[in-house]
Amino acid sequence: MISAMATSGTQRAKKPREETARRREDILRAAMSTFGTRGYKNGSLAEIADQVGMTHAGVLHHFGSKDQLLLEMLDYRDRTDVEHLADQHIPGGLDLFRHLVTTARRNAERPGIVQTFAVLSADSVTDDHPAKEYFRGRYTQLRSDIREALHEVCDPDDPPDDAMVDAAAAAVLAVMDGLQVQWLLDPEAVDLAYASAFAIEAVLTAAVGGRRRRRMLEY
Amino acid sequence: MISAMATSGTQRAKKPREETARRREDILRAAMSTFGTRGYKNGSLAEIADQVGMTHAGVLHHFGSKDQLLLEMLDYRDRTDVEHLADQHIPGGLDLFRHLVTTARRNAERPGIVQTFAVLSADSVTDDHPAKEYFRGRYTQLRSDIREALHEVCDPDDPPDDAMVDAAAAAVLAVMDGLQVQWLLDPEAVDLAYASAFAIEAVLTAAVGGRRRRRMLEY
DNA sequence: ACTTGGTTACTGACCTGTAAGCAAGTGTGG
DNA sequence: CCACACTTGCTTACAGGTCAGTAACCAAGT
Structure with a gap:
C-alpha cells in the first residue's frame, strides 16, 4: 500500500534509514491519536511516546519540539489522506x-x-x-x-x-x-x-x- | 504584612451580598474571556483572577474548582443570553x-x-x-x-x-x-x-x- | 571513528487545590 | 448604641503534580 514510494533508483544515500522513517511515522500516528483525544495543549509528549514505546525525550529527538510535531503531523495526515485517491488529486x-x-x-x-x-x-x-x-x-x-x-x-x-x-x-x-x-x-x-x-x-x-x-x- | 488597600475615605460597604454577586459575575465574565481566548485547559485561574484584580485562590473561594467555574460560566451565559429576548423564550x-x-x-x-x-x-x-x-x-x-x-x-x-x-x-x-x-x-x-x-x-x-x-x- | 537513535536525569515553568490567617463588615444580646 | 463573636472575602504560602525542553551519555550500526 505504502511501500511504493521507496522506489526511484537514486537511493538517497545515507540519509533516510528505513527503520527510522517508520519510527517517525509511528510517532506521527500516535500524535494524531493523542492530540485528537486530548487536544493539543492537554496531550503530552509522554503519552505519545508511550504509544510507540519510548520516552518523551526520544520523541523530541525526532521532532525537536511539540509544535513541530503537530505541524508535521498535520502535514503527514494531508499526504496520506490523498493516497487513497487513485489519481492523487481532488476532483472538480x-x-x-x-x-x-x-x-x-x-x-x-x-x-x-x-x-x-x-x-x-x-x-x-x-x-x-x-x-x-x-x-x-x-x-x-x-x-x-x-x-x-x-x-x-x-x-x-x-x-x-x-x-x-x-x-x-x-x-x-x-x-x-x-x-x-x-x-x-x-x-x-x-x-x-x-x-x-x-x-x-x-x-x-x-x-x-x-x-x-x-x-x-x-x- | 500587606498594607491593605483599605484606603478608607468614603468606603461604602453596605450590601456585601449584592456586592458579592457582582464580584462573581465579574469572575464569570473574565472566565468567558479567558476560556474563549485560550481554551479550557490552557486558560488558567490566575489569568482569570488577574482580570478582576484578585488571586487565583480568591476565584476558588467563590467557585470551589475550575470545573465548577466552567459549568457556572456556561449556565450564566445561557441565562444572560435570553435576557435580550423580550418574551424570554425562543420562538417556534x-x-x-x-x-x-x-x-x-x-x-x-x-x-x-x-x-x-x-x-x-x-x-x-x-x-x-x-x-x-x-x-x-x-x-x-x-x-x-x-x-x-x-x-x-x-x-x-x-x-x-x-x-x-x-x-x-x-x-x-x-x-x-x-x-x-x-x-x-x-x-x-x-x-x-x-x-x-x-x-x-x-x-x-x-x-x-x-x-x-x-x-x-x-x- | 563517526553518526544515529535512543536513554536517564534534571531544570524551570506553570497549574490546581488546600490551609491558615486576617481585616473588614454583620448580627445579636444587653 | 455598643461590645463582641461570627461570617465573608479575600490573602499568602505551600504541597503536589505535570510538562516541555536540555544535556550528557551510551549502544549500536556503518
Whole structure:
C-alpha cells in the first residue's frame, strides 16, 4: 500500500534509514491519536511516546519540539489522506461534491481522525496557536476549490452571484465540520453521512438554482 | 504584612451580598474571556483572577474548582443570553429560523462570545471534558427545537420525512457552528451573517420542499 | 571513528487545590 | 448604641503534580 514510494533508483544515500522513517511515522500516528483525544495543549509528549514505546525525550529527538510535531503531523495526515485517491488529486465540478459526500461516509467509520481534526481546527482559533496558519490556509484553499467547482457546475452564460458562491463554499465546509462535532458528542443522535449528504445537496441546489435539479448526489 | 488597600475615605460597604454577586459575575465574565481566548485547559485561574484584580485562590473561594467555574460560566451565559429576548423564550415555526439568522448577525458583532463557544464546544468532545454533558444536552435540545419548528412550517397533511427533518435540524446548527470557526480564523474571508442566512435558507428549502418558496428569510 | 537513535536525569515553568490567617463588615444580646 | 463573636472575602504560602525542553551519555550500526 505504502511501500511504493521507496522506489526511484537514486537511493538517497545515507540519509533516510528505513527503520527510522517508520519510527517517525509511528510517532506521527500516535500524535494524531493523542492530540485528537486530548487536544493539543492537554496531550503530552509522554503519552505519545508511550504509544510507540519510548520516552518523551526520544520523541523530541525526532521532532525537536511539540509544535513541530503537530505541524508535521498535520502535514503527514494531508499526504496520506490523498493516497487513497487513485489519481492523487481532488476532483472538480460535480465530482468534488460527490467526493465530499464520500469523505463524510468514510469519516463515519473513523471517529479518531474526525476527532483529531474537529478538536484541532477549533483549538486553532485560540491565541497564538501553532496550527492557526495551517488551518487558515487549509480553509482558504478548500473554499477556493469549492467555489471553482460551483462555477463549473453552472451554466457559464448565466453565472451565479459571487457573494452567494462564496457563502455556499464556506457553508459546505461548515456543515461538514459542524456535523462532525455533533456526531462526536452524540453518535446515536446524528447520522453523519446522511446529514452531510443532505446538507451539501441543499446548499448546492440553493447555489446553482434551477439549472440542475434533484438527485445530483447519491446516498 | 500587606498594607491593605483599605484606603478608607468614603468606603461604602453596605450590601456585601449584592456586592458579592457582582464580584462573581465579574469572575464569570473574565472566565468567558479567558476560556474563549485560550481554551479550557490552557486558560488558567490566575489569568482569570488577574482580570478582576484578585488571586487565583480568591476565584476558588467563590467557585470551589475550575470545573465548577466552567459549568457556572456556561449556565450564566445561557441565562444572560435570553435576557435580550423580550418574551424570554425562543420562538417556534418560521420565527425560529428568523431568530437564528438574527443571532448570526448579532454574533458577527461579538467575536469574543463566538470564540468562547466555538472553542469550548469542540474542546468538549475530548475525553473526560467537564462540559461534555452540557454540550451534548444543549445540542439535543436545540435539534429538537428545530425539528419541531420544521414540522410547524410544513403542511400537516403532507408531513416531511423524519430522517430528513433530523438531518436538517442537525445541519442548521452545524453550518452556524462551522461558519463561526472559519470566520474566527479569517474574518475577511467569510461573511458570517450572510453565509449563515444563505445556508439556513438552503436547508430550510430542501427540507420543506415546494410548500414554501423563495425568500422565507430576509437578510 | 563517526553518526544515529535512543536513554536517564534534571531544570524551570506553570497549574490546581488546600490551609491558615486576617481585616473588614454583620448580627445579636444587653 | 455598643461590645463582641461570627461570617465573608479575600490573602499568602505551600504541597503536589505535570510538562516541555536540555544535556550528557551510551549502544549500536556503518
